[in-house]
Amino acid sequence: MSIKPILFESGVVKMLDQRRLPTEEVWNDYHDYQGVAEAITTMVVRGAPAIGVAAALGAALGARDIAARDFDGFFAQFEKICAVLAATRPTAVNLFWALDRMKSCARGNAQSPLPELKERLLAEALEIAAEDERLNRDLGRNGAPLILDGARVLTHCNAGALATGGYGTALGVIRAAVEQGKQLLVYADETRPFLQGSRLTAWELLRDGIPVTLICDNMAGYLMSKGEIDCVIVGADRIAANGDVANKIGTYTVAVLAREHNIPFYVAAPLSTIDLSMVDGSEIPIEERASREVTHVGAQLLAPESVGVRNPAFDVTPARLVSAIITERGVVSGDYRQGLRQLAEKGG
Numbered sequence: 001m002s003i004k005p006i007l008f009e010s011g012v013v014k015m016l017d018q019r020r021l022p023t024e025e026v027w028n029d030y031h032d033y034q035g036v037a038e039a040i041t042t043m044v045v046r047g048a049p050a051i052g053v054a055a056a057l058g059a060a061l062g063a064r065d066i067a068a069r070d071f072d073g074f075f076a077q078f079e080k081i082c083a084v085l086a087a088t089r090p091t092a093v094n095l096f097w098a099l100d101r102m103k104s105c106a107r108g109n110a111q112s113p114l115p116e117l118k119e120r121l122l123a124e125a126l127e128i129a130a131e132d133e134r135l136n137r138d139l140g141r142n143g144a145p146l147i148l149d150g151a152r153v154l155t156h157c158n159a160g161a162l163a164t165g166g167y168g169t170a171l172g173v174i175r176a177a178v179e180q181g182k183q184l185l186v187y188a189d190e191t192r193p194f195l196q197g198s199r200l201t202a203w204e205l206l207r208d209g210i211p212v213t214l215i216c217d218n219m220a221g222y223l224m225s226k227g228e229i230d231c232v233i234v235g236a237d238r239i240a241a242n243g244d245v246a247n248k249i250g251t252y253t254v255a256v257l258a259r260e261h262n263i264p265f266y267v268a269a270p271l272s273t274i275d276l277s278m279v280d281g282s283e284i285p286i287e288e289r290a291s292r293e294v295t296h297v298g299a300q301l302l303a304p305e306s307v308g309v310r311n312p313a314f315d316v317t318p319a320r321l322v323s324a325i326i327t328e329r330g331v332v333s334g335d336y337r338q339g340l341r342q343l344a345e346k347g348g
């Protein structure tokens, strides 16, 4: 059974501290929205869908503590709480999708007594979490036919159960293929600088008994040139209406290498990652993170303290390099603008 990185038990949000993996499995308790916001910013929890789930639960915790006499007073404070959570990280659209859904839920229950409204908001957040795992299983089944028996599959970063409400997106496709009896080998890019591949994907796949080999990011091209990679599958943080894909830094590099070697490059993402308001990828906000993530691994200094550093946490892969986009409602290729819109209009 794949892990769930976020739980809600006895009125407390529990999150597996992904900064401590793979050496320690430590669960942190969160009692208020401020703590959840910090957990998102500091990457205790990370991964586009997981960030959305965490923010929804954080908003529900915040709603619970609002002392208001009427809906207008309540909603004014609830919007401020959602704004704090929305300010945590800019790239993954799932964060904003989840918070918009929570605000819609509040408005849709404006006539309810406030105690009932607060319970309804918690139920909505829990549904977002449960729904995410369910739809990842659908997504996995949709993508599994693209992964051939015996395939050697390269993935970048962690788009697994740890990045979602459960089961994973890119790793969800891999799980579904394995569940169908296919023999696979996953090559996991270590994914500098935050090392989601070496610390999280390797840990997650070994934990589930799925064969995984760790490589440095700069080894992917060599393995492709030797014919040792059959396909690439990654997650996404935001997909624009034309199919441009924002994902972990280094994804674009892998996509260019895959095209050079005529290797299929697949993107797995739920519809909550697709931003049809974004015409193309040029407008997707790219998070710049702290220099220390580049100059250090843990407490170990790797570079001169005074060196200049850039640390964009994401890049944008143009749609022309994407072989197919796998979602819970189907697989799209070719004309992404039309295909993504049709999927979005298809309904649940």
Ligand SMILES: CSC[C@H]1O[C@H](OP(=O)(O)O)[C@H](O)[C@@H]1O
Binding pocket: 046, 047, 048, 049, 156, 157, 158, 159, 160, 163, 164, 168, 169, 170, 196, 234, 235, 236, 237, 247, 248, 249, 313
């Ligand atoms: C299932 S989406 C996971 C997605 O999120 C990761 O970014 P981060 O670890 O910084 O939150 C990465 O882009 C993954 O592909």
